[in-house]
Amino acid sequence: TNTGSKPDISREKSAELYEKSKTYFPGGVNSPVRAFKSVYGIPLFIQKGDGCYIWDADGNQFIDFCASWGPLILGHNNAKIREKVIEVMQNGMSFGAPTALENELAELIIKNNSYVEKIRFTSSGTEAVMSAIRLARGYTGKDKIIKFEGCYHGHSDSLLVKAGSGLVTFGETSSAGVPKSFADETIVIPLNDKNAISEAFAQFKDQIAAVIIEGIPANNGLLLQDQDYIEFLRAACTENNALLIFDEVITGFRVGFEGAAAHYGIKPDIVTYGKIIGGGLPVGMYGASAEIMGHISPDGGVYQAGTLSGNPVAMAAGIATLTELLRSGFYKDLNQKTKEFVDSIQRFATAKNYKFKVFTVGSIFWFAFTDKDIKTAEDIDPTSMDKFKVLHRELLNRGIYLGPSGYEVGFVSAAHTKIELEKTKRAIFDALDLVFR
Ligand code: PLP
Numbered sequence: 001t002n003t004g005s006k007p008d009i010s011r012e013k014s015a016e017l018y019e020k021s022k023t024y025f026p027g028g029v030n031s032p033v034r035a036f037k038s039v040y041g042i043p044l045f046i047q048k049g050d051g052c053y054i055w056d057a058d059g060n061q062f063i064d065f066c067a068s069w070g071p072l073i074l075g076h077n078n079a080k081i082r083e084k085v086i087e088v089m090q091n092g093m094s095f096g097a098p099t100a101l102e103n104e105l106a107e108l109i110i111k112n113n114s115y116v117e118k119i120r121f122t123s124s125g126t127e128a129v130m131s132a133i134r135l136a137r138g139y140t141g142k143d144k145i146i147k148f149e150g151c152y153h154g155h156s157d158s159l160l161v162k163a164g165s166g167l168v169t170f171g172e173t174s175s176a177g178v179p180k181s182f183a184d185e186t187i188v189i190p191l192n193d194k195n196a197i198s199e200a201f202a203q204f205k206d207q208i209a210a211v212i213i214e215g216i217p218a219n220n221g222l223l224l225q226d227q228d229y230i231e232f233l234r235a236a237c238t239e240n241n242a243l244l245i246f247d248e249v250i251t252g253f254r255v256g257f258e259g260a261a262a263h264y265g266i267k268p269d270i271v272t273y274g275k276i277i278g279g280g281l282p283v284g285m286y287g288a289s290a291e292i293m294g295h296i297s298p299d300g301g302v303y304q305a306g307t308l309s310g311n312p313v314a315m316a317a318g319i320a321t322l323t324e325l326l327r328s329g330f331y332k333d334l335n336q337k338t339k340e341f342v343d344s345i346q347r348f349a350t351a352k353n354y355k356f357k358v359f360t361v362g363s364i365f366w367f368a369f370t371d372k373d374i375k376t377a378e379d380i381d382p383t384s385m386d387k388f389k390v391l392h393r394e395l396l397n398r399g400i401y402l403g404p405s406g407y408e409v410g411f412v413s414a415a416h417t418k419i420e421l422e423k424t425k426r427a428i429f430d431a432l433d434l435v436f437r
Pocket of ligand 1: 154249250
């Protein structure tokens with residue numbers, strides 16, 4: 001039942017495709033969030049994207065703020081990326097041998113980033129993080145890691161772990177199929193709590209190989225941490241001979257070319273990137289000092305490999321993307337545009353006394369149905385997600401596509417112009433009036 005003034009969009013073709021996909025894939029999808037389980041209706045099957053627009057199988061057009069979950073900082077079907085990819089593809093698609101393109105992308109990264117001296121390409125963010133953890137363990141000779149409740153680091157076994165009860169706890173597996181013994185190696189603590197960091201290091205003295213944190217946590221809402229908290233974490237790692245890993249799969253090349261590390265001016269020991277670095281094709285990466293990276297095989301004893309790692313077509317997309325990001329003023333323009341957009345939405349909600357807050361950094365934003373500051377996973381009221389459901393439907397009905405979960409952030413891209421952002425604002429104002437009426 002639609003509560004709003006706009007009719008629900010047609011989903012006939014998507015429904016047909018969904019019926020078929022359910023016979024092929026669990027839940028009809030190849031990644032769970034795509035199944036639209038926490039919003040109304042069946043998932044939209046996307047047919048085409050161009051600039052900031054996407055079209056579904058029924059021909060509905062949307063201004064897209066999901067951006068393939070972050071990679072598309074230049075928008076869909078960017079001509080520069082497309083042309084570079086096609087040019088490289090003419091010469092074959094994979095060799096499993098080194099190519100000059102890997103050097104080219106590595107040079108763009110390393111020359112413009114003060115946080116990594118040597119890198120290794122992978123094919124996903126999950127692989128990058130999983131490998132970074134192995135590197136930290138191999139380098140320190142220790143087994144345990146600390147992660148934070150509310151940070152997502154992909155779906156490798158050690159990281160599908162959530163907090164048990166108590167401040168500092170052995171993790172509990174957050175997925176069936178993860179052995180308890182793996183979870184025992186992962187200590188889970190809350191964000192925004194210096195005491196928990198100290199407690200964890202005290203309790204597991206000389207056992208912690210690494211602490212992993214999302215540079216700016218953006219997978220469970222946008223949980224902006226204070227500068228002095230991250231500084232405290234950095235110091236605690238150094239003091240305890242544990243490596244600090246910034247998982248910058250979302251924030252890398254997003255909040256600035258050098259990601260969250262530069263945002264804080266804090267040097268992690270290992271950094272992971274993904275998403276934007278591949279311009280929409282599958283690329284992940286981890287990097288560190290030459291000394292730490294010297295422990296990776298074949299130079300060192302930490303094994304890690306990949307048939308399609310450094311794939312030339314994916315490298316081409318990365319090269320074309322990063323080249324654009326290095327143009328002067330790129331981030332200033334994008335971040336300024338985003339700020340005007342979210343400030344205006346916040347002003348509207350505040351003027352109307354709606355319990356609604358926009359959290360934002362760079363070109364990332366998150367809509368929260370609250371009037372409180374939110375810094376930890378626990379701060380998020382799960383019942384507020386009912387309101388997101390309505391917002392999501394009303395925005396779809398007005399031609400605006402957000403990721404189908406209230407825990408997910410949205411992304412503004414270089415392809416969104418003032419015209420689309422104005423249209424989106426008006427749609428959000430109308431939708432909020434319906435959510436709160
Ligand atoms: N780390 C972070 C911070 C992420 O946001 C994600 C994906 O959303 C991952 C790791 C996993 O990356 P992928 O989905 O490419 O495996």
